[in-house]
Amino acid sequence: MAYQLINGKQIAKEIRLELKHEVEQLKAEGLQPGLAVILVGNNPASETYVRGKIRASEEIGIHSQLIRMNDTITQEDLLSKVRELNEDPNIHGILVQLPLPDHINPDKVIEVISPSKDVDGFTPINMGKLVIGQRGLLPCTPYGIMQMLDRTGISLEGKHAVVVGRSNIVGKPMAILLQQANATVTLCHSRTVDLPHYTRQADLIIAAVGKLNLITKEHVKPGAVVIDVGMNRNDAGKLAGDVNFEEVAPLTSAITPVPGGVGPMTIAMLMKNTVSAAKAIWQR
Ligand SMILES: Nc1nc2c(c(=O)[nH]1)N[C@@H](CN(C=O)c1ccc(C(=O)N[C@@H](CCC(=O)O)C(=O)O)cc1)CN2
Numbered sequence: 001m002a003y004q005l006i007n008g009k010q011i012a013k014e015i016r017l018e019l020k021h022e023v024e025q026l027k028a029e030g031l032q033p034g035l036a037v038i039l040v041g042n043n044p045a046s047e048t049y050v051r052g053k054i055r056a057s058e059e060i061g062i063h064s065q066l067i068r069m070n071d072t073i074t075q076e077d078l079l080s081k082v083r084e085l086n087e088d089p090n091i092h093g094i095l096v097q098l099p100l101p102d103h104i105n106p107d108k109v110i111e112v113i114s115p116s117k118d119v120d121g122f123t124p125i126n127m128g129k130l131v132i133g134q135r136g137l138l139p140c141t142p143y144g145i146m147q148m149l150d151r152t153g154i155s156l157e158g159k160h161a162v163v164v165g166r167s168n169i170v171g172k173p174m175a176i177l178l179q180q181a182n183a184t185v186t187l188c189h190s191r192t193v194d195l196p197h198y199t200r201q202a203d204l205i206i207a208a209v210g211k212l213n214l215i216t217k218e219h220v221k222p223g224a225v226v227i228d229v230g231m232n233r234n235d236a237g238k239l240a241g242d243v244n245f246e247e248v249a250p251l252t253s254a255i256t257p258v259p260g261g262v263g264p265m266t267i268a269m270l271m272k273n274t275v276s277a278a279k280a281i282w283q284r
C-alpha cells in the first residue's frame with residue numbers, strides 16, 4: 001500500500017517560520033519573548049536537545065538564556081534558581097531539561113515553576129487545566145502530534161486512537177487531547193495483556209513507550225495511521241523509534257519516521273508555547 005510519510009521536520013520548520021514572523025511583529029510592539037533553559041549536568045542527549053532549543057529560539061528571535069548547573073547542585077539551589085526566573089520580567093518561559101540527576105526530585109522542581117511560564121506544560125496546574133478542558137500551556141510532544149495530524153489533514157472525529165505508554169510527558173496528555181478532538185481513546189501500557197488485541201483495532205496508534213521495535217506488523221490494522229514517539233538506539237547505534245518501520249510502514253496510510261517525525265515538533269511547540277506565554281503575561 002502507498003503510505004504517506006509525515007514529515008515532522010518540514011512541518012516544524014513551517015511552524016518556526018510562522019513564529020518568526022509573529023515575533024517580528026511583537027518586537028515592533030515592544031515585546032520580545034524570552035526563554036530560560038536549565039540544564040543540570042552533561043547528559044549528551046540533553047545537551048543535543050538543549051542546543052536545539054537555543055538554536056530555534058535564536059532563529060525565531062526569542063531571547064534565550066541557557067543556565068548550566070553542575071550535577072552536584074542541591075535541589076534547594078535549583079529551586080532558588082527557578083524562583084528567581086519566575087520573577088524575571090524578561091523571561092516568559094522556563095524549562096528544566098529532563099532527566100535530572102537521581103538526588104533531585106523532578107516533581108518538586110516542576111512544582112515551583114510559575115504556571116504562566118511553564119512552557120513544557122508539566123506543572124500540576126497546566127496538567128489539571130488540560131484534564132478539565134481549560135486553556136493552559138500544553139505539553140510540547142502531544143501538542144506537536146496534534147498539530148502534525150491537523151496539518152496533514154488527518155481527521156480524528158470518531159476514530160479509535162490507541163495510545164501505547166502512560167507517561168506524564170506524552171501518553172497521559174496525548175490520550176486527553178485525542179479524546180477532546182472526538183476520538184475514542186484506549187490507553188495501553190507496559191502491563192497491558194495482549195497489546196496487539198488493542199492496537200489492531202486502532203485507526204491511529206501513538207507509540208510512546210521507549211522500546212525498540214515494540215510495534216510490528218502484527219499490531220497494525222491495514223490503513224491505520226502510526227505516530228512513533230520512541231527514541232531508541234538500534235544495534236547499529238542509530239536512532240530508531242518504537243515502531244518497526246520497515247515492516248509496519250507499508251501497512252499504514254500514514255506514518256512518522258524517527259528521526260524527523262515527532263522530535264522536531266517538540267521543539268517547535270516549545271517555541272509556540274514561549275510566544276503564547278509571553279503574550280499572555282504581557283496582556284495581564
Ligand atoms: N524539559 C523537558 N525535558 C524533556 C523533554 C521535554 O519536552 N521537556 N522531551 C525529551 C527530550 N526532548 C526535548 O527536550 C527532545 C527529544 C528529541 C528531539 C528531536 O528533535 N529528535 C530528533 C533526533 C535528534 C537526534 O538525532 O538525537 C528527531 O526525532 O528527529 C527534540 C527534543 C526528554 N526530555
Ligand SMILES: [Mg+2]
Nearest residue numbers: 260261262263
Ligand atoms: Mg522523530
